[in-house]
Amino acid sequence: MDATATWNADEAVTELYAAHYRRLVRLAALLLRDVRVAEEVVQDSFVAMHRAWQRLHDPNKALSYLRQSVVNRSRSALRRRSVEDRHAPTAALATASAEQGALGILDQQEIVTALRALPIRQRETLVLRYYVGLSEAEIATAMGISRGAVKSHAARGMTALRSVLEQRP
Numbered sequence: 001m002d003a004t005a006t007w008n009a010d011e012a013v014t015e016l017y018a019a020h021y022r023r024l025v026r027l028a029a030l031l032l033r034d035v036r037v038a039e040e041v042v043q044d045s046f047v048a049m050h051r052a053w054q055r056l057h058d059p060n061k062a063l064s065y066l067r068q069s070v071v072n073r074s075r076s077a078l079r080r081r082s083v084e085d086r087h088a089p090t091a092a093l094a095t096a097s098a099e100q101g102a103l104g105i106l107d108q109q110e111i112v113t114a115l116r117a118l119p120i121r122q123r124e125t126l127v128l129r130y131y132v133g134l135s136e137a138e139i140a141t142a143m144g145i146s147r148g149a150v151k152s153h154a155a156r157g158m159t160a161l162r163s164v165l166e167q168r169p
Contacts, residue, residue, distance in 0.1 A: 009053035016062055017046055024070050031074040041077055045069035114164040122157030125150055 007015070021042060028038035045066055049056075056062060115123050121143070128139045136154075140147045 007059070009050050012053060012059060012062060013046055013050045016049075016066065020063060020066065021046075024066060027067065028070050028074050031071070032077055037077055038074070041073040042070055044073055110165065111161070114161050117164060118157055118160055121145075121149075121153045122160065125153040126157045126161065129154060 024042045024045070025035070025038050028041045029035050032038050032041070048069055049062065049066055053059075056065065115126060118126070124143060125139060128134045128142060129136075134142065136147050136150045139150045143150070145153075
């Protein structure tokens with residue numbers, strides 16, 4: 001690799017690419033468990049090295065620079081994947097088929113219709129608890145009532161809702 005010290009960026013990167021691309025992709029693939037993303041990571045590392053070639057203090061350490069770049073970019077890709085997984089919509093994953101999705105919509109419409117028939121306090125309590133996801137204390141604060149009243153409205157509301165939904169055909 002001593003010859004790379006006198007090469008320009010194009011020659012050096014071409015030589016490094018030919019000699020080490022596959023090994024670097026294997027390294028990234030082991031870290032990422034995704035060959036397609038691994039190839040992108042390695043390509044990006046080569047592009048970055050090409051841009052920084054003139055600033056490279058010791059061109060004989062270019063392979064070391066590439067390996068570190070691949071590892072760092074793989075870490076970034078894993079962080080990005082983790083964030084995407086945390087924020088992925090779950091409703092689409094839960095629906096197995098179009099028929100089940102349609103039935104789910106009909107069920108939701110029936111629930112909304114049944115909720116509208118409830119007294120206002122019961123409806124508010126159930127919506128805040130099951131649709132918004134608030135705790136009893138948060139519901140009590142939002143509605144300006146006690147936690148005991150929240151429990152009472154929720155229990156009565158669920159009983160009434162269950163009764164209406166059980167009567168449907």
